[in-house]
Amino acid sequence: MPQGKVELYDLMACNVYMDFENTGLPKEQHKFLIAFYPTGGDPVHELIDSITARGPNGYVAEVANQPYTISNLNGHIFDRTTNSHWYMINLYSGFMEPGEYVIEVKCKDGSVKTISRVQDNAPSDKLMAAYLPQRERLKASYQPGQCQPLPAGTALTGVEVTCDSLKELSGVDCWTVFRICEASNSKEFDPQNLYWWDNIFLERFSNPEAGKNRNRIRIPVELKAGSAFTYFSELTDGNTMGGTNICIFQPYQTFYT
Missing domain, CATH: 2.60.40.10 (Immunoglobulins)
Structure with a gap:
């Protein structure tokens, strides 16, 4: 059986202005970044079955349990600064609606972990107007x-x-x-x-x-x-x-x- 404890550390669910050049992708995007504590055992991607993001007006997005690359923009990344993994997905459907976004993590041991935050677009608009x-x-x-x-x-x-x-x-x-x-x-x-x-x-x-x-x-x-x-x-x-x-x-x- 896989060994280790799945614990959520923090959640970044926010607008993204992807000002990279010549990508062919829309600049106005949004993303979820889910940070985990070190598990004390097997890497977190071996301990979970799925990660789902939910938001206002029936919003649903699935975060893939695969390595993140600049091609798929969806998966997990090992962070050597914390000896732990975080998951990230970039979505091309524009900036987020304001409101609460919840991440649901289903673990292989049957447990479910959740974390949420509230998106406020006023600070986002202010920084974009300055940039x-x-x-x-x-x-x-x-x-x-x-x-x-x-x-x-x-x-x-x-x-x-x-x-x-x-x-x-x-x-x-x-x-x-x-x-x-x-x-x-x-x-x-x-x-x-x-x-x-x-x-x-x-x-x-x-x-x-x-x-x-x-x-x-x-x-x-x-x-x-x-x-x-x-x-x-x-x-x-x-x-x-x-x-x-x-x-x-x-x-x-x-x-x-």
Whole structure:
């Protein structure tokens, strides 16, 4: 019999503005991200049968029990920062209706776990209104930016990525999540094999301001010499999973060491 305990940690059910380029997908989406505690035994995907999202007006979506990829956008991801898995599904049917969304997890031992949150579209609308007029300026402000090599002699530990702050440009607060992967373009970006990411949702327990209004990100791990690295920043309206109403995925950028 599978061994381990299934316990839900948090739920991010929110709007997504997918500002990745040349995907052919609608930019206005929504997603569910269900985070689990470490099971103390077998990985959580071996302990559950199904995950269902339910919402207003008969809304139902099924979260797949499969590895998440940039092709299927539906499944589980192992997070090395917490030694646990979380599940994510991106849905193309536009922004969410406001209201309560419930996740139901059916486990192989017959138990059922649930978690819920309430979507508020007012903070989502506010962040979108701040972002869209500044989109091109923000994209161009990233250094190292698209197709740039690091200057000769740059130390590969503690590399900083700098950018304009949306707060400075618009007056609206936002929080930034940063993800980087060893990849030469967006199609090679592997969410299952991140080189590093800053888990502001965990960091906030020691730093309540984690991720807020940043204009620089220090990558604490050593980058591999002679490699291509692709990254993107995700703007949110908060640094708690359950309190997030929107995620804005800014365009990928690639640089070379």
